Amino acid sequence: MPSHLFSPFRLRGLELANRIVVSPMAQYVAEEGCAGPWHLVHLGNMSISGAGLLIIEATAVERDARLSPGDLGLWSDENEAALAPIIAFCRKHGAACIGLQLQHAGRKGSVTVAWEKQRHIPRDQGGWPVRSSDGIPYPGLALPTALDRAMIAQLVQSYGAAARRADRLGIDLIEIHSAHGYLLHNFLSPLSNQRQDEYGGDREGRMRFVLEVFQAVRETWPGHKPIGVRISASDWTEGGWTLDDSVALAQRLKALGCDYITASSGGAVPEQRIAIGPGYQVPFAERIRREAGIATMAVGLITEPRQAEAILASASADLIALGRGMLYNPRWPWHAAEELGEEAFYPPPYERAHPSMRRGDFFKIARQS
């Protein structure tokens, strides 16, 4: 019987060859938002991995939307031009469809890169203004300024403008980052949003900005191309954003034309108590899928092909994203295909690495070339 993991999946006009997704992973080596040689190697490698979809890392919609000085961006012509040859390589040699994640770091912004401990960079040392839904800081980081209505309207435009650039680059799919304690999550979570105006208060108010951003991107992004939203399905903290809230948000997003939800979690506050373990976020993907009737992407400690297959077989999710597992073993999809008796894409120069070539055919081909 064919596996679920290697069955195709359609999102609007986009047909993914299989359900394996390379999760967006910030590399923190961009310069002024521009991709460089590392991105060519990293994304090029992932594009030939056999995954059905590769989502490019959190990409800042404005310069001040960056988390760190090494964040990728899509706010300028230079940013767009730097990504173009990398996308061209992935198209020429790879087979994965290409997504890109749009991001604003919110109250966690202006910090050093991950391996320098994400420490606050003050303005006089090259930092930039930190914005949030409210003036409540993330403990240990900068005091943010609450976005006023004019700034909110400007930012909504910036998301649309970045999506336009992504479309010009030939990107297939947009994922809007609304998780992990960054700006959109700052609006959603009552732990970081205590505004009194229409962008705060009850759940409806706290969801307003996210829904406006989604609408702006949906209006800009071609109708045949899908958009997903990554959320933190739970703050894992009393008084925080909950799975019930996530179901409600997914329902609203679906009505606006959202194609899938990635069910991640956490990141709002350091007091969170995450029950971590294999596939620990899968129950979030399952309930959102079932109750909101929207496709979901499961992510988080999914490491084994049969584990991924079981998640899909039990209708808990439609797509399986791997982060660290793909860095550890970028040939994960090849190995999964071998384990499940399936086929994955091999680029022609690597074809002779296919296990079947160990059974003698190799010499036939070797003699020919």
Ligand SMILES: Cc1cc2nc3c(=O)[nH]c(=O)nc-3n(C[C@H](O)[C@H](O)[C@H](O)COP(=O)(O)O)c2cc1C
């Ligand atoms: C190096 C690294 C960078 C990451 N950057 C992002 C990012 O840009 N956007 C995002 O939504 N998640 C990011 N994440 C989270 C991953 O996409 C993923 O959700 C998380 O690692 C859990 O999945 P895993 O257990 O398969 O690694 C990052 C994770 C890692 C390890």
